[in-house]
Amino acid sequence: MNTVVSGIRSTGNLHLGNYYGALKNFIRMQENNRCFFFIADYHSLTTHPDPTILYPNVKSVLTEYLACGLDPEKSAIYIQSDVPEVVELYLMLNMHAYLGELTKTVSFKDKARKQPENVNAGLLTYPTLMAADILIHNADQVPVGKDQLQHLEMTRNFAKRFNNFYKVEYFKEPMAYNDGTEPIKIPGLDGSGKMGKSEGNCIYLADDAKTIEKKVKKALTDQGPTEMNSPKPDCIENLFTIMKVVSTPDTVQYFDEKWNTCEIRYGDLKKQLAADIIAATEPIREQIAYIDAHPEILHKAVTRGKELARESASKTIKEVREIMGFRNF
Ligand code: TRP
DSSP states (O other), X not given: OOEEEEEEESSSOOBHHHIIIIXXXXXXXXXXXXXXXXXEHHHHGGGXXXXXXXXXXXXXXXXXXXXXTOOTTTSEEEEGGGOHHHHHHHHHHHTTOOHHHHHHOHHHHHHHHHOGGGOXXXXXXXXHHHHHHHHTTTOSEEOOOGGGHHHHHHHHHXXXXXXXXXXXXXXXXXXXXXXXXXXOOOOOTTSOSOOOGXXXXXXXXXXXXXXXXXXXXXXXXXXXXXXXXXXXXXXXXXXXXXXXXXXXXXXXXXXXXXXXXXXXXXXXXXXXXXXXXXXHHHHHHHHHHHHHHOTHHHHHHHHHHHHHXXXXXXXXXXXXXXXXXXXXX
């Protein structure tokens, strides 16, 4: 069985794009892999979050992931800062991480540009912390988006370098998770290619029905088709793409025909789309409310997750210490 590790950013609410993209994939993964999913709260320190929002952020991210179906019975779901072994491995890997490669990392250069007043060492060594997250469980695979591929490549380099330096074959070189399926991409409501928090074009899972209706109503459309069977412009294609995910095939076909015959009314399309998004996400909102009312669910999940993660992590640290020459007196 393959070991899969993935870190989850500890800020921000989940939107439709996260859910139908990464998260559905996670939920499938836990069926036939040994999965470790953790909330990366240490990583969030690189931007110096207000201490009073650190915990509420972690709590809301955890709640939403559980509400969507991450299952503590199937996966180890834990908080990064609950597993101190990660920090020890991070320190050790840092001794073999070089300034040149760290300063060249795209995410570092981006952040350094965005927060020039706070270019701290944690930002610089973000990739070694991420490598420690992955190597602490000697993962085979890591589900990552394009923006994280460089970090994963660096993880493989750190693993190889460790093995070469200590003349062992200890760490595996973790690969991007791939089960042969393409993750679903949810487009934005503003005609853009991708739904994203920074784009401000999102429908969040925690949005209530009214908010969803309002957002869909405001989605970008054009003047409407003037010729039969004409290709759809991006903004309209996007609405159909979302519809294909949340609506029945009959509904999609109905509006497709209306488009082709130039009889489409965007008001009707949007009404239907909003109703279907609301219906598709309603069980998640119910689950979020349920977890909010039963905080012991979170406690139980992360207590179990911490146990599983520390069991795996302490084994790695013991072996790594041995390899590096640490001995007990
Ligand atoms: N850097 C990842 C992101 O921004 C989060 C992350 C931290 C991660 N540690 C990880 C992802 C380990 C995969 C494996 O999304």
